[in-house]
Amino acid sequence: MTGPASTHAHPHTHAHPRTDPPEDTAALVHGEPLARARVDAFLKTVPSRDRETRPEALARAERQRRRWATQVVVADELARRACFTRGLRVPEKVSPSRLLTASEADVADLGSIVAAVLAHSPAARALLDRFEDEQEIPEAAVRDYYDRNRDRFLTPEALRRGVDPFDEPTPADVLPYERAREGIQRELRRAAAHRTFFAWLDQARTHVIYTPGHEHPGDPTHPDHEHRH
Structure with a gap:
């Protein structure tokens, strides 16, 4: 899984007044402690990819x-709570000993934190699926996507002949709208669901208070902050 070196930016958490959380707590989620042990267990599933050799740089x-x-762990907890509130059934949690991976494409599109959440958390995936079910994509939006992206819908025969998708392929070289429509609608619904998930997570994290050493990587209140996720 890609770790904190991904550069894709996503909504950051907001600053909160500090409280005195219980010992061995990574964060307070709606006032309830989230155990540091859950973060430790997740870290074991994600081997470090940093190649730093200098002790100071490696420690950072x-x-x-x-x-x-x-x-990632906080988002999993928030997703569990959201699923409970919505009456969604969450599959059994994956064993923390299992190495979970996110594709490079997902990391590029979603950012490494959200990609990791969706790989790690059955609750987050269930919530994303619910968001997708709630999306309504207008027919005009589907048609517009088809008209603006004809290069993505070349027929297999056109691809075999090496037709240049950017050189005005003939109508016979392009899948008809009726055959492409379902796939486009599915893609647009998923993209809209991801946007809804980002908005939900940004709002849900406003009720989280992090203990020192567990702040958001981009939180400017700690000296190591950076905007890489």
């Missing part, structure tokens, strides 16, 4: 990796 990278992991 590990501090940031812990902050990144805390974000």
Whole structure:
């Protein structure tokens, strides 16, 4: 899984007044402690990819990796609560000993924190599926996408002949709208669901207070902050 080195930016958490959380707590989620042990367990599933050799640089990278992991675990907890509130059934949680991976494409599109959340958290995936079910994509939007992206809908025969998709392919070289429509609608619904998920997570995290060493990697209140996720 790609760790905190991904550069894709996403909504950051907001600053909160500090309280005195219980010992061995990574964060307070709606006032309830989230155990540091859950962050430790998740970190074991994500081997470090940092190649730093200088002790100071390696220590900084590990501090940031812990902050990144805390974000993933907190999002999992928030998703569990959201699923409970919505009456969604959540599959059994994956064993923390299992190595979970997110594709490079997902990391590029979603950012490493959200990509990791969706790989790690059955609750987050269930919530995303619910958001997708709630999306309504207008027919005009589907048609507009088809008209603006004809290069994506070349027929297999056109691809075999090496037709240049950017050189005005003939209508016979392009899948008809009726055959492309379902796939486009599915893609647009998923993209809209991701946007809804980002908005939900940004709002849900406003009720989280992090303990020192577990802040968001981009939180400017800690000295190691950076905007890389």
